[in-house]
Amino acid sequence: MEIKINEKRLLDTFLTLVRIDSESLHEKDIQCYVAAEMKKRGCQVVVDKIGKKIGSTAQGNIIATLKGTRPGKPFFLSAHLDTVPPGKGIKPIVKKDRVTSDGTTILAGDDKTGVALMLEIAQVLKEQKVAHPTIEFIFTLNEEHGMYGSKNLDYSKIKAKDGLIMDHEELSDLLVRGPEVVDFIVEITGVTAHAGVAPEKGISALEVAAKALSMMKLGRIDKETVCNFGVVSGGQVTNAVMPKLSLLGEARSLSHVKLQKQVKHMKDCFAKAAKQFVKKVDGKTIRPVIDIKTPLRYGALNVPVTAPTVKLALAAAKKYGIKMKPVSSGGGCDANVLCQHGLVAPNLGLGVRNCHTPREYVDLAEYYTASKIVLDILLNYK
Ligand SMILES: [Zn+2]
Numbered sequence: 001m002e003i004k005i006n007e008k009r010l011l012d013t014f015l016t017l018v019r020i021d022s023e024s025l026h027e028k029d030i031q032c033y034v035a036a037e038m039k040k041r042g043c044q045v046v047v048d049k050i051g052k053k054i055g056s057t058a059q060g061n062i063i064a065t066l067k068g069t070r071p072g073k074p075f076f077l078s079a080h081l082d083t084v085p086p087g088k089g090i091k092p093i094v095k096k097d098r099v100t101s102d103g104t105t106i107l108a109g110d111d112k113t114g115v116a117l118m119l120e121i122a123q124v125l126k127e128q129k130v131a132h133p134t135i136e137f138i139f140t141l142n143e144e145h146g147m148y149g150s151k152n153l154d155y156s157k158i159k160a161k162d163g164l165i166m167d168h169e170e171l172s173d174l175l176v177r178g179p180e181v182v183d184f185i186v187e188i189t190g191v192t193a194h195a196g197v198a199p200e201k202g203i204s205a206l207e208v209a210a211k212a213l214s215m216m217k218l219g220r221i222d223k224e225t226v227c228n229f230g231v232v233s234g235g236q237v238t239n240a241v242m243p244k245l246s247l248l249g250e251a252r253s254l255s256h257v258k259l260q261k262q263v264k265h266m267k268d269c270f271a272k273a274a275k276q277f278v279k280k281v282d283g284k285t286i287r288p289v290i291d292i293k294t295p296l297r298y299g300a301l302n303v304p305v306t307a308p309t310v311k312l313a314l315a316a317a318k319k320y321g322i323k324m325k326p327v328s329s330g331g332g333c334d335a336n337v338l339c340q341h342g343l344v345a346p347n348l349g350l351g352v353r354n355c356h357t358p359r360e361y362v363d364l365a366e367y368y369t370a371s372k373i374v375l376d377i378l379l380n381y382k
Helices: 007-018 028-040 109-127 205-215 256-276 308-319 334-340 364-380
Strands: 044-047 062-066 075-080 098-100 135-140 163-168 173-178 180-189 219-222 225-234 244-253 279-281 284-286 289-293 296-298 325-328 347-349 361-363
Touching (some): 007 364, 028 044, 075 109, 075 364, 173 308, 180 205, 205 225, 205 256, 308 364, 361 364
Parallel strands (some): 075 135, 173 325
Antiparallel strands (some): 173 347, 279 284
């Protein structure tokens, strides 16, 4: 007997999930719903307790394990429970070939297509007698706000090494590489002075910043590396030399070596600029002080194209007439974090488009094909 996804039920589950508000850090309702549904499907459900720590209304991430009906290694599937705003009171509209929102909110196809599919797969495996490996279903909190759910997941609870993340757009693009990202938190302290009476006695934090940035390579650095400053704040009045300025930026690269090189270059530019503003005022040397913090936001996603899930995904896609190819992205997701913890999982698209906008929609034909591919991958995992 061929094992089949129930497309109508999958769509109904998706619509139900979409109607449960779950903007980042407000995932309590959806977490309770999904945990209960996975229990009904015969899974052993563990909800960790990281909610409080990360400021969520939910108790925590869900790990639901469906025991295998054949021996072999376990496999995992993962999707996130939260959405970006505006995601309250979503009214999904089912059209002939797609599902949209009413245009006032996002749809939450990102990532409720993944969540719904995980519920459907657990249901299918429960009701249709088929040999399958043990499956660990991982539902994370707060992905959109910096992957704090997956960053705080207890990885000792996950037995699988190989798996699949379902949090991408086009089915034909299998995401296998994503950048490592370093944040730049810069605080420049100058020396204030009356701008009308004695500007020469001050050092403008703004001028120091401008000098540093004018020397800096920004934007597209090379094919794998980009860099940007997106937030600047400082100063209160026009008649004082600006005493303090802060800059927030980031550097990203698919290559760790290139990223380190770019970070060093940026730090060097600030140091060089600071030196140019050292001067003597009333017999005393004054200088700007620059404090730079460069914490790692997340590590790179790097799944070898020889990884079992990649091979299985490409083979399954071929079966269903999809020309799938491994691709890299400039963004980050749970896959980056899981990769840092030794899990090997590409990120598969389930047919969602225009994510994070009110124009978001799910292409139903693509979603159903993706669902078959996901089922095919895990049934063939050995
Ligand atoms: Zn997502």
